[in-house]
Amino acid sequence: MLSDMAKTSEAQERYFKSLEGEFGRCRELAGRARSRGFDPQLEVEVPSANDLAERVEVLMGIPGLAPHIRKCEEKMSREEASLQVAADIAEGLVGRFDTKADAIQCAVRTAAAIITEGVVAAPLEGISQVSIAKNDDGTEYIKIYFAGPIRSAGGTAEALSVLAADYVRRKVGLAPYKPRPDVVERYVEEIALYKSIQHLQYTPTDEEIRLIVRNLPVCVDGEPTEDEEVQGYRDVTGVDTNRVRGGIALVIAEGLILKAPKVKKHVDKLKFDGWEFLDKVIAGSKPADESHDEKVKPKDKFLVDLIAGRPVFGHPSRAGGFRLRYGRGRNTGFAAAGIHPASMVIMDDFIATGTQLKVERPGKAAAMVPVDSVDGPTVRLMNGDVLYIGTVDQARAIKKDVSGILDNGEILINYGDFLENNHILMPSPYVLEWWEQDLALATKEKVQVRSAGEAFDVSEKYGVPLHPKYTLMWKDVSTEDILQLREHVVKTGRLEDGLRMPVEPRSKRTLELLLLPHEVRSGAVILDADRAALLVRCLGLNPDLSPKEADVSGLDPLDAVSKMSGVTIKDRALSRIGARMGRPEKSKMREMKPPVHVLFPVGDAGGNRRSLEDAAAFTRNMNDRAGLIEVEMGRRKCPGCGAVTFRNRCDCGAHTLPYYGCPDCKIDNITGACPKCGKPATPNVRMKVDLKGLYAEALENLGERGNYEILKGVQGLISSEMTPEPLEKGVLRAKHGVYMFKDGTVRYDLSDVPLTHFKPREIGLSLEKLKQLGYEKDVYGRPPESGEQVFELKVQDIVLSHDCSTYLIKTAGFIDDLLEKFYGLPRYYNVSSEEELIGHLVIGLAPHTSAGVLGRILGFTGASAGYAHPFFHAAKRRNCDGDEDCVMLLMDGLINFSRSYLPDRRGGKMDAPLVLSMRIDPKEVDKESHNVDVMARYPREFYLATLEYKSPKDLEKMMDLVSRRLGxxxxxxxxxxxNDTGDIAAGPTNSAYKTLGSMEDKLKAQLELGRRLRAVDEKDVAERVINSHFLPDLIGNLRAFSTQQMRCVKCGARYRRPPLCGTCPKCGGRVILTVHEGAVTKYMEVSINIAREYGVSSYTLQRLELLDLSIKSLFENDKSKQVILSDFM
Amino acid sequence: MDGIEIVKALASKGYMVEPDALDALGRDPDPGILDRLVSGLDPSALTVTRDDVARSLRAGNIAEQTARKPALRILSDITNNSTCIGDYDEFVGYFRDRYGRLGDMMRHRISARPIESIKKKGFSRGEKSEVAVIGMVSDVRDTANGNRLVELEDRTGSMGVLISKDKDFFDSPLLLDEVVGVSGTVKEGGLLMASGVIYPDVPNTNVPRRSDEPAAVALISDVHIGSNTFLEDPWMRFIDWLNGDSDAHHDLASRLKYVVVAGDMVDGIGVYPGQEKELHIADVYDQYRKAAEYFDQFPRHLKIVIAPGNHDAVRQAEPQPALPEEVRRMFRHPNVTFAGNPSAVEMEGVRLLIYHGRSLDDLVSNLPGASYSKPEKAMAELLKRRHLSPIYGGKVMIAPEAKDHFVIDPLPDIMHSGHVHTVGVCRYRGVTLVNSGTWQSQTDFQKRMNIQPDPARIPIVDLQNGDVKIVDFGE
Known part of the structure; x- marks a missing residue:
């Protein structure tokens, strides 16, 4: 295809071709394995797709859809194309349907699928049904049923699928929906109730809900998703259930209200009537972009729902917190921000690569990565010294002596993140990049600034502001503070090897707030010569400390020091970003709960541990045959010899097929409904299985002896045809110590972090391998010569963690054994080291999605996170604000994945590789990645614009964004x-949150860090932790205790209330409580302690005391109050 | 005014007067007494009796009335009797107590045959002749054919009971964890085909106790002092009325001897998320201090009973003990009695059952036809089941006490609840059921929940006949 050629360079095309070539080899081998007939299907079940249109076609299962989508996409935007395709389907241009409702359903789903790039399962799982119902006046309207998984489609797709439904409605000539008043009120009650049970990004007002429901031309309905029922508007005509329907809450609150401006845009374009109410919604709800008078207001939203053990690093916009610096590091952007690795260490190791921080702005959250070319922290030590920390080693060395963290250092946030969040630009500090451009305007000469003296000389000579390195935080002190310091220096300062003056509280504090490093020795503050020169000059003193004439009364601090020093001095901390820890970073193998080696049912015979070996030796009675267990599995029939079995491959060698029947009426070989009882036919029956024999056979087939601690099966199968896996797969997984996921694959989870450039050394990549993998030139066009050179990352190459490599090596061993011993094919991986794993292909797959992305392993780091190109993350519909997802070995996916294993329930198709994207087309990935800026330097005009709080949109033209390069x-x-960085894995490997033990230790560390951070009010932290974590926990557990279920320790049966006979009616086992006193009281003491210690509000303290009273009343007997020893004396 | 004039005056209002009554009125009665007499008379009566006169005389002399101490005693209450420490055996014991006591109420009423144990050996083979069992409901399901399948349990085990949709008792709902008696035949496999279901219920023969003396009790609840939606003006009108400073229903005020508060006297703190934004007084003890000030203005002769609800400063798990000592000592009114929730009290020989009414939430969600606008209907269903809170695991949090305090035994003459903020009054087999409304205007929460509160209306029960009058203190 010609158009494709134009989108890629030759080198890029070679890269894609090499991936495709390797994929082809894997696929061929996997196909041979599959053809042996041991698996549910004879073919590989991960179809590959080359573009969005193809993915949607595979997802929707409508042949001929892809070309149609491509045609529409050529002419219009993604959203418009989605509406057009939907209309075409509804009108019968594509696909064939039995009923009008079916066609509409498919149309709406397809629209949602196109908007979500054919990546998420939400269109299938989240739009569960479309039906046509009648208004009171007899006209017909459309009802769309949304289910829980619609959440993963995101607000825009939720809202636009409603719009698509209306578009379709007009095309097929149905009437608008006219809800009755009580139905409207039902929505109001229900959405508020949903909010109290589940999370909603936005809580709509009652009026907003009424406005939407009254005016929507189609009916947004839903399946019940929660157990809770509405209390007020029950049994309302036209609503099928009294239970809470999560889908309606999501679609109305997060979709239609939050995305009203977006919907409005399309409504206007399509000239729809009946959607005028959107104007009121937009006017009424909080504006997405802040208005100008709000521009500098601190926002404390990121502090809401503070959790114990996850520290606050800075209260909103407070001095001492992270200082905003604009720019993009090679490992930042796309909702990841950079901080100095020394800052990570100084924050008691609470921040590591990939740790999510909830931030004040521009977005809600961001992943943290180390960037050592921004400022590190400034601290005060126990002895009074103030120190700037520029390296990790220094941070570790002095950490114990820190009495206060005066400044967190800088946080590097790129312009693109402001653009993506449509957040007005905050004023930029005066940074080196800016100064250099100021200087370049004044002179072409190369100048050097190695000392304060030189800095002033340059400023005087060229009329540029003072060099940023010599710029102190003048705005954080007052002009009076400066004058007091000046006077103190004049009166008491002595010049000997720098500046020496007696410690005096106010002037000492001023130096601290200015972040001017100094020492304190025998009662004197000592500044080294260079800093002394800087201070003397800024304070308007002569070199002999005598004051120059300068009247600065009435001036702000910056003007005052500019006037006194005689050069322009700018500010280096104009915007501070409040932050607190969100989620810790992740790098962990995926396990189901409980973990599983093989999808083979063992029922109760496997005990609590679901041990297959225990089940193979199980007898219920003395005269039972050992290992003969009864489990429910799907029957399959051999087309060759006609035998009925649960196995995929018949003893005669043929591949079997599911065999449907009605187990109740004992009728076989039917499809659809049973002719006798009307129930749907099923292949699933309870059958006796000789597990002992099967297990022995599996071991023999493989030549294995079962040298592992345990082989875990599942209690029962939950797929629709209940197809079990061959036991051999479990034996080999157990042998290699890998666990599986519900779909048959072995996975490893990692936090998402972005990477656009790498150094071979930092990811453990040899130059030889580098060249092999097609990296021919570094970013400056030089051939590879050193591990320190910077190379531009190819879009489907990924960098994983060392821990991940260990697990993948085990998995590769499992696959090789499987190929050799089970399928009788050659081994494929043969890897025993990290190095050997490099270059192999993986599938990247995010939760809630159903399209994997082909990736290639490029290297490994010590960080507990997965570095990949922003496009790679975007292809999975992830950004880097704390999201995580998984990788699996390509061969594992191709051989072991089967749709037949997926759970037969809502959401079962999510998080499964139903289709594999072969090649990343940036145009067809999540649009968020188009806002990544990729320039080497931001222009001076950009910095100037930030001072005026310009909208990022106004600057789009001067910035080099991905969006401008598309196509x-x-x-x-x-x-x-x-901004470059020394090592993308610098700083702590794991957040202290993960390494600290008990919740109390974490809480202590959190409050202790708060005490030390200048930007943090630890009393507020204590109050918030109590209010948002401990109190709800206490109340919730107290309630749970008094309404709790009971459980049998022997058979695990659960009872809504204790059985009257006391013991388990099923097995006679001992029944116990599921909520214990300990669970209720665990946070009581610590809560009251910190409430008193940190002096929280009396309201909060009183709530705690009342709860304490409640707990005592429940757990202490009035008649036998605890007696203490003194009562007897 | 001589005798003839008195006769004439009464005749003009349509009454004749008995000679005894005329004597009692005396030669020269205060015209005020005459007015009170007339206003206190039954409009359908023809003659004025000596008793009528005596009543109006007493009403005219409150001091004289207080000299006669009305009898008030607490019959049952958890306060200082909580033995629960929260272990599993207590939960079992709690439900066994319920099963035992409610079962005993029905034991002789199901059938002439002895009651069978649910786990009887022969049941699995089926039993043709009719059997009767008593069991606690552990599950209720509708079958595909529209019948109802109930799981019943006793101390020996459990069994399935099928209630066919064409039985006449199919429509009377079964609640989880209530105790019922079922008669029927047992199918092979052990399924009981119900031919009859009975509830513990109130005996048809129930005759309520009545006071010998004229006396009335004002039933209030859900005052929510401290909330910014507390209706202080109507509340002050109520206090004025109690003090005789109001003309309306003066007779009723004069007969009033008791005031009962069935919980939620204050709004409390931290009861629901974000409550601090809706509080006028943010300190729970200050709320009680304010409450004590109000009650201090009640006439001295009134006897006041105060029980807690889910907004009060006692444990949320029911049964709830009376308010703690530090709250109690704030009340300086001489005649305040603090009781638990639930509690049974006797006044003038009439038994009153006080229960705040948290379980009404569960009933509204689970009982077809029950609603917040008609709380008395749900109360009648509770009385029929002789249990204040049958459903376990819902809105009501329980403390597993040795005795099930929710069992309604002995039978009350008046049952008083609140919690739902609507006034409802009815009679069920002689028992007067009252839900006493609120002193709080509609909150945002209630608006969403479609609850229309009925504020500032007080049901007043005449202890001599169980009749209820509602006095409105709203605008």
Whole structure:
């Protein structure tokens, strides 16, 4: 295809071809394995797709859909195309349907699928049904049923699928929906109730809900998703259930209200009537972009729902917190921000690569990565010294002596993140990049600034502001503070090897707030010579400390020091970003709960541990045959010899097929409904299985002896045809110590972090391998010569964690054994080291989605996170604000994945590789990645614009964004970054949150860090932790205790209330409580302690005391109050 | 005014007067007494009796009335009797107590045959002749054919009971964890085909106790002092009325001897998320201090009973003990009695059952036809089951006490609840059921929940006949 050629350079095309070539080899081998007939299907079940249209076609299962989508996409935007395709389906241009409702359902789903790039399962799982119902006046309207998984489609797709439904409605000529008043009120009650049970991004007002429901031309209905029932508007005509329908809450609150401006845009374009109410919604709900008078207001939303053990690093916009610096590191952007690794260490190791921070702005959250070219922290030590920390080693060395963290250091946030969040630009501090451009305007000469003296000379000579390195935080002190310091220096300062003056509280504090490093020795503050020169000059003193004439009364601090020093001095901390820890970073193998080696049912015979070996030796009675267990599985029939079995491959060698019947009426070989009882036919029956024999056979087939601690099966199968896996797979998984996921694959989860450039050394990649993998030139066009050179990352190459490599090596061993011993094919991986794993292909797959992305392993780091190109993350519909997802080995997916294993329930198709994207087309990935800026330097005009709080949209033209490169080879190559970093895995490997033991230890560390951080009010932290974590926990557990279920320790049966006979009616086992006193009281003491210690509000303290009273009343007997020893004396 | 004039005056209002009554009125009665007499008379009566005169005389002299101490005693209450420490055996014991006591109420009423144990050996083979069992409901399901399948349990085990949709008792709902008696035949496999279901219920023969003396009790609840939606003006009108400073229903005020508060006297703190934004007084003890101030203005002769609800400063798990000592000592009114929730009290020989009414939430969600606008209907269903809170695991949090305090035994003459903020009054087999409304205007929460509160209306029960009058203190 010609158009494709134009989008990629030759080198890029070679890269894609090499991935495809390797994929082809894997697929061929996997196909041979599959053809042996041991698996549910004879073919590989992960179809590959080349573009969005193909993915949607595979997802929707409508042949001929892909070309149609491509045609529409050529002419219009994604959203418009989705509406057009929907209309075409409804009108019968594509696909064939039995009823009008079926056609509409498919149309709406397809629209949602196109908007979500054919990646998420939400269109299938989240739009469960469409039906046609009648208004009171007899006209017909459309009802769309939304289910829980619609959440993963995101607000825009939720809202636009409603719009698509209305578009379709008009095309097929149905009437608008006219809800009755009580139905409207039902929505109001229900959405509020949903909010109290589940999370909603936005809580709509009652009026907003009424406005939406009254005016929507189609009916947003839903399946019940929660157990809770509405209390007020029950049994309302036209609503099928009294239970809470999560889908309606999501679609109305997070979709239609939050995305009203987006919907409005399309409504206007399509000239729809009946959607005028959106104007009121937009006017009424909180504006997405802040208005100008709100521009500098601190926002404390990120502090809501503070959790114990996850520290606050800065209260909203407070001095001492992270200082905003604009720019993009090679490992930042796309909702990941950079901080100095020394800052990570100084924050008691609470921040590591990939740790999510909830931030004040521009977005809600961001993943943290180390960038050592931004400022590190400034601390005060126990002895009074103030120190700037520039390296990790230094941070570790002095950490114990820190008495206060005066400044967190800088946080690097790129312009693109402001654009993506449509957040007005906050004023930029005066940074080196800016100063250099100021200087370049004044002179072409190369100048050097190695000392304060030189800095002033340059400023005087060229009329540029003082060099940022010599710029102190003048705005954080008052002009009076400066004058007091000046006077103190004049009166008491002595010049000997710098500046020496007696410690005096106010002037000492001023120096601290200015972040001017100094020492304190025998009662004197000592500044080294260079800093002394800087201070003397800024304070308007002569070199002999005598004061120059300068009247600065009435001036703000910056003007005052500018006037006194005689050069322009700018500010280095204009915007501070409040932050607190969100989620810890993740790098962990995926396990089901409880963990599973093989999808083979063992029922109760496997005990609590679901041990297959225990089940193989199980007898219920003395005269039972050991290992003969009864389990429910799907029957299959051999087309060759006619035998009925549960196995995929008949003893005669043929591949079997599911065999449906009605087990109640004992009728076989039927499809659809049973002719006798009307129930749907099923292949699933309870059958006796000789597990002992099967297990022995499996071991023999493999030549294995079962040298592992345990082989875990499942209690029962939950797929629709209850197809079990061959036991051999479990034996080999157990042998290699890998666990599986519900779909048959072995996975490893990692936090998402972005990477656009790498150094071979930091990811453990040899130059030889580097060249092998097609990296021919570094970012400056030089051939590979050193591990320290910077290379531009190819879009489908990924960098994983060391821990991940260990697990993948085990998995590769399992696959090789499987190929050799089970399928009788050659081994494929043969890897025993990390190095050997490099270059192999993986599937990247995010939760809630059903499209995997082909990736190639490029290297490993010590960080507990997965570095990949922003496009790779975007292809999975992830960004880097704390999301995580998984990788699996390509061969594992191709051989072991089967749709037949997926749970037969709502959401079962999520998180499964139903289709594999072969090649990333930036145009067809999540649009958020188009806002990544890729320039080497932000222009001076940008910095000036930030001072005026400009909207990021106004600056789009001067910034080099991915969006401007789309459709050309430049979309893959030629990216740059503004800030380099020494090592993308510098700083702590794991957050202290993960390494600290008990919740109390974490809480202590959290409050202790709060005490030390200048930007944090630890009393507020204590109060918030109590209010948002401990109190709800206490109340919830107290309630749970008094309404709790009971459980049998022997058979695990659960009872809504204790059985009257006391013991388990099923097995006679001992029944126990499921909520214990300990669970209720665990946070009581610590809550009251910190409430008193940190002096929280009396309201909060009183609530705690009342709860304490409640707990005592429940757990202490009035008649035998505890007696203490003194009562007897 | 001589005798003839008195006769004439009464005749003009349509009454004749008995000679004894005329004597009692005396030669020269205060015209005020005459007015009170007339206003206190039954409009359908023809003659004025000596008793009528005596009543109006007493009403005219409150001091004289208080000299006669009305009898008030607490019959049952958890306060200082809580033995629960929260272990599994207590939960079992709690439900066994319920099963035992409610079962005993029915034991002689199901059938002439002895009651069978549910786990009887022969049941699995089926039993043709009719059997009777008593069991606690552990599950209720509708079958595919529209019948109802109930799981019943006793101390020996459990069994399935099928209630066919064409039985006349199919429509009377079964609640989880209530105790019922079922008669029927047992199918092979052990399924009981119900031919009759009975509830513990109130005996048809129930005759309520009545006071010998004229006396009335004002039933209030859900005052929510401290909330910014507390209706202080109507509340002050109520206090004025109690003090005789109001003309309306003066007779009723004069007969009033008791005031009962069935919980939620204050709004409390931390009862629901974000409550601090809706509080006028943010300190729970200050709320009680304010309450004590109000009650201090009640006439001295009134006897006041105060029980807690889910907004009060006692444990949320029911049964709830009376308010703690530090709250109690704030009340300086000489005649305040603090009781638990639930509690049974006797006044003038009439038995009153006080229960705040948390379980009404569960009933509204689980009982077809029950609603917040008609709380008395749900109360009648509770009385029929002789249990204040049958459903376990719902809105009501329980403390597993040795005795099930929710069992309604002995039978009350008046049952008083609140919680739902609507006034409802009815009689069920002689028992007067009252839900006493609220002193709080509609909150945002109630608006969403479609609850229309009925504020500032007080049901007043005449202890001599169980009749209820509602006095409105709203605008």
């Amino acid at each position: 050309t080879p430049a979309q893959y190559e030629g990216f740059m970054f503004t």
